[in-house]
Structures are given as C-alpha cells and as structure tokens.
C-alpha cells in the first residue's frame with residue numbers, strides 16, 4: 001500500500017501545483033503510516049525531482065520518454081496505471097489542472113476507484129472512511145465527501161495546500177518505462193501554440209493577478225494593468241465583456257464562463273463584480289477592488305478597496321510597487 | 325451525423341445557495357434551475373453541425389421529472405429528441421454509467437458535453453464516459469469543426485496555450501467558451517418542442533463511489549478595508565506588511 005502523486009514538469013521545472021500535490025500526498029501517506037511515491041512525466045530535470053524530498057516524497061519514478069512532453073491522455077494513463085499497480089497505490093493524488101481532471105476521471109473507471117476533484121483540504125481519515133472537502137457551486141459552498149472505493153483518487157485545487165519544504169532529505173529517482181508504442185500517441189496534438197507571456201506569468205499558475213474590466217474604457221489603456229502586473233510579478237486577467245470585445249485575448253477571461261483562479265492576491269480594476277465574474281475569482285485569498293462607484297457589488301467580496309478613478313489611482317500603485 | 329448532447333440541470337449562477345438545517349442536502353427552495361451554461365455551448369455547436377451536415381441531435385439528462393422543463397428548452401433551441409434517465413444523479417460515476425449505457429445502445433458519432441457542471445464542479449463525467457466506451461475524450465475543447473465525414477479538427481485549451489488535434493469519430497468532447505454562440509429559443513421552437521419525443525428510461529447499474537456527507541459555506545470576509553484614493557500607494561505597503569501577499 002502506498003500513496004502515488006503525479007508530478008508534472010514544465011520547461012525543466014516542477015509545476016508549483018505539483019509541489020502542492022506532493023505536499024498533500026506525503027501528509028496523507030504519514031496519516032496512513034506509509035510512504036509517498038511520485039510518478040514524474042514531462043519536461044523536468046532529475047535534480048529537481050530529487051529535491052521532492054523536501055515535500056516528503058521518498059521515491060520518484062521518472063518516465064523521461066520525450067514523446068510525453070506533450071499531454072497525450074492515453075499514454076499518460078498507461079504510465080500512471082502501471083506505476084499505481086507496481087506501487088500498490090491505494091491513494092492517488094493529482095493537481096486539479098486540466099491534465100489532472102482529464103486523467104483522474106479515466107483512472108477512476110480503469111481502477112474502479114472513487115474520485116474527488118477540486119479538493120481544498122487534507123482528508124479526515126477514521127477507520128474505513130476517507131473524507132475530503134471539495135469546492136462546489138462555483139466557490140459558494142464546500143461539500144464533505146466520503147470516498148468509498150478501494151482506490152481513492154484526489155485532485156487538489158490549486159493554491160489551497162501549503163507547500164511543505166522541510167519534510168526530509170532527497171528523494172531517490174528511478175527510471176520508469178512501460179514501453180509505450182506509437183498507438184498510444186495516436187491522439188497526439190497536431191500542433192501546440194503557446195501564449196506569448198512576454199516574460200510574464202501564466203494566469204492559471206499565478207500567485208498574483210491584476211485584472212481589468214470595462215471601466216478601463218479600451219485596449220489602449222491596458223498598459224495600466226500590464227505595468228502594475230509587471231511591477232508585482234503578476235499575471236493579467238480580464239472580465240468577459242473585455243474579451244468579448246477583443247480588447248484582450250479569450251484565455252485571460254475569468255469567471256463562470258472563463259477560467260477559475262485562486263491566487264493569493266487578485267486586484268480588480270474597473271470591474272463591477274457581477275456574480276458570474278465572482279464565480280471565477282471568489283476563492284482568491286486576498287481581493288483588492290478599485291472602482292469609482294462606491295456601490296459596486298465587488299466591494300462586498302473585497303478585503304481592500306479604493307473608491308476613485310482608476311486612471312489616477314493605478315499610476316500611484318505602479319509607482320509604489322516599483323519602489324518595493 | 326448522430327450527435328448526443330448531455331445536459332445537466334443546475335441552479336442559475338445568480339442563485340443564493342442554501343442547505344437544509346443539518347447541512348445534509350441542497351435546499352431547492354426558490355432556486356431557478358437552468359441548463360448548465362457550458363452544456364449550452366455543446367448544444368448549439370451540435371445544432372450548427374447538424375444544420376451544416378445533416379443528422380440528428382439527441383439531448384440526454386440523468387435526473388428526476390423536474391428536469392423536464394430544461395430538457396424541453398433544449399428541444400426548443402433545436403435538438404430533435406430527448407432521453408431522460410429517471411434517477412437522482414447521485415454521483416458522477418453513476419451519471420457516466422447511464423450515459424455510456426444509452427450511448428452503447430444507440431451508437432452516436434459524437435458525444436458532446438460541457439466542460440463542467442457548475443453545481444458540483446466535478447469535470448469528471450466526460451472522462452468517465454470516454455473510458456467506459458473506450459473512445460477518446462477531448463477536454464476542454466473550445467473549437468470543433470468537421471474536416472470531412474469521419475474526422476474532426478478540435479482546439480483544446482492547455483495550461484499556457486492551446487493544442488490543435490485531429491480526431492476520428494466517435495469521440496467525446498467537452499465544450500467551453502467560445503465553441504459557439506448559445507441561442508435563445510424562439511416562439512416556433514417552443515411550439516414544436518412540445519411535440520418532440522422525450523423518452524424516459526430507467527437507470528442501470530450502481531455507480532456511486534462517493535457519499536456526500538455534508539455541505540458548508542465559506543467563512544464570510546471580515547469586511548472590506550477602504551483606503552483613501554489620495555494615498556493609494558499605501559495599499560501596496562498594507563498588502564506587504566498586513567496581508568503579507570507581496
């Protein structure tokens with residue numbers, strides 16, 4: 001019996017969300033009196049994998065097949081299912097990325113297991129029951145779910161678990177190969193197009209996000225959002241009407257019909273705070289709202305607020321942020 | 325082309341979410357139910373494909389009788405017929421088993437779903453259905469076009485970018501914005517929807533691998549701290565020294 005954690009690499013490094021999953025997995029292993037093993041896939045350096053010891057991982061199985069640098073569900077599934085069987089894994093931890101969600105559901109069928117996605121806290125384990133808390137109703141509530149299957153699969157919501165950094169020494173890294181054939185890559189993408197991040201930060205992984213709404217009047221004013229983001233090391237986002245009008249690209253749109261984020265800090269500039277917008281950002285740890293209308297609904301969901309004209313306020317913030 | 329679109333029946337996003345006294349179940353009182361918004365993207369894209377290429381669009385819901393209002397709405401938007409599996413959708417695995425059973429019986433060319441049901445936010449059903457049927461799943465897809473009668477070209481969102489895929493039918497795709505522009509039913513659609521076939525079938529299998537024990541709500545924010553616009557720069561030092569997020 002063991003706990004298996006999927007670790008995803010990106011540009012040689014381990015994704016932050018995978019460090020969270022590793023921290024989660026090793027704490028579950030502790031609670032169950034067993035060890036946490038990682039299965040690492042993607043573009044990542046061996047030295048980075050050994051350092052997973054800090055998150056409490058004792059052993060890393062590393063499949064360095066270059067064909068796995070792109071996500072191909074069928075191939076990934078084969079690798080993970082094989083690792084799970086070799087390690088007799090009873091608990092499998094993913095990060096709730098698009099990849100984690102796509103794999104978790106298929107694996108639940110393949111291993112006849114129980115799956116909980118969007119999980120926000122460590123499990124409560126008592127006797128046979130294994131209960132996790134997950135976000136439901138788009139951030140408006142939590143549900144406590146008991147996973148009754150023999151194999152329990154947990155996809156951990158980003159930025160909801162602290163990364164432990166003092167759990168132990170270095171992890172041993174073992175090469176792992178399941179002999180993938182070309183057929184396993186039949187559904188490989190024809191083409192992959194990465195966004196221009198301009199040396200900046202990817203929105204889904206960002207700890208700080210600066211977001212602009214219709215209050216900014218037009219795309220020509222977005223330097224305010226971009227300059228503040230750059231000064232804070234933040235990613236940029238926007239409301240739906242902003243991307244609908246092509247002021248900003250669609251992948252920046254957050255909310256019910258866009259992406260859901262949960263950064264440590266979300267700064268909303270000229271966004272009214274419609275419920276559909278809040279659905280995408282309401283689990284951010286700290287929310288700052290800048291709006292000229294003191295009655296804007298967003299202030300009800302905010303931790304800090306400034307009432308006033310964004311065109312006067314934001315330059316002051318940029319100046320203060322640059323001085324940090 | 326035979327297309328199946330799976331729709332879930334969810335509380336309108338603007339609904340206040342409440343639970344019954346003991347926190348054990350969702351309180352439906354005063355809640356307006358709608359077609360899951362992501363499923364509307366799937367539905368309209370299916371109708372567009374049918375209009376361009378011919379074929380049929382069937383909508384499927386796993387739910388009790390009160391979901392029929394929204395099933396009729398999907399028919400009014402342009403689906404040809406509907407199936408309701410008469411059961412409380414007790415968890416994602418149960419729902420997926422029902423959908424897979426219907427799909428096996430009717431062999432659809434394409435199964436479209438939403439990226440996620442906005443009530444339970446699971447993002448699970450599509451992957452489970454694909455695995456149960458042994459066909460590919462494209463999640464989440466924001467563009468779907470047929471190249472010819474057997475192959476589709478899709479664009480899928482990945483962290484930090486997008487991927488372009490070419491996939492042979494049949495497969496499962498889960499839709500997200502902007503796959504299509506959702507339509508509002510017109511008067512003619514509403515009239516014809518009343519006479520379109522809606523078949524009710526009984527569930528198969530056990531499914532459930534999860535038990536929902538209780539629900540709770542997040543702690544309320546302690547209140548907003550306002551900063552004077554004149555001293556806006558002070559915000560940055562508060563974020564660093566008080567909130568400790570910089």
Ligand SMILES: Cc1cc2nc3c(=O)[nH]c(=O)nc-3n(C[C@H](O)[C@H](O)[C@H](O)COP(=O)(O)OP(=O)(O)OC[C@H]3O[C@@H](n4cnc5c(N)ncnc54)[C@H](O)[C@@H]3O)c2cc1C
Nearest residue numbers: 213214215239240255256257270271272274276277292310
């Ligand atoms: C089914 C459905 C799904 C939706 N999904 C989403 C979604 O995913 N994401 C999303 O964002 N929206 C979504 N919406 C739209 C949502 O309801 C709102 O219409 C939208 O969020 C409003 O965007 P906004 O705040 O940028 O614009 P507005 O509501 O127009 O607000 C602009 C704000 O800027 C302020 N302002 C104006 N000038 C200034 C200034 N000089 N300085 C400071 N402040 C200023 C105004 O006081 C106002 O509060 C959805 C709607 C529906 C019906």
Ligand SMILES: Cc1cc2nc3c(=O)[nH]c(=O)nc-3n(C[C@H](O)[C@H](O)[C@H](O)COP(=O)(O)OP(=O)(O)OC[C@H]3O[C@@H](n4cnc5c(N)ncnc54)[C@H](O)[C@@H]3O)c2cc1C
Nearest residue numbers: 330332386413415416437438440441444445446447448449
């Ligand atoms: C009042 C109420 C209480 C509920 N209580 C529970 C509960 O306690 N536990 C629980 O797991 N579920 C419950 N459900 C069911 C829930 O609505 C979902 O149908 C099911 O759980 C799958 O949720 P998911 O978030 O995993 O779906 P996702 O995997 O996020 O859904 C993805 C896609 O699958 C399709 N889909 C999802 N559900 C259905 C469906 N029912 N019929 C047809 N297609 C569907 C849609 O295309 C959807 O976009 C309840 C529903 C209601 C109305």
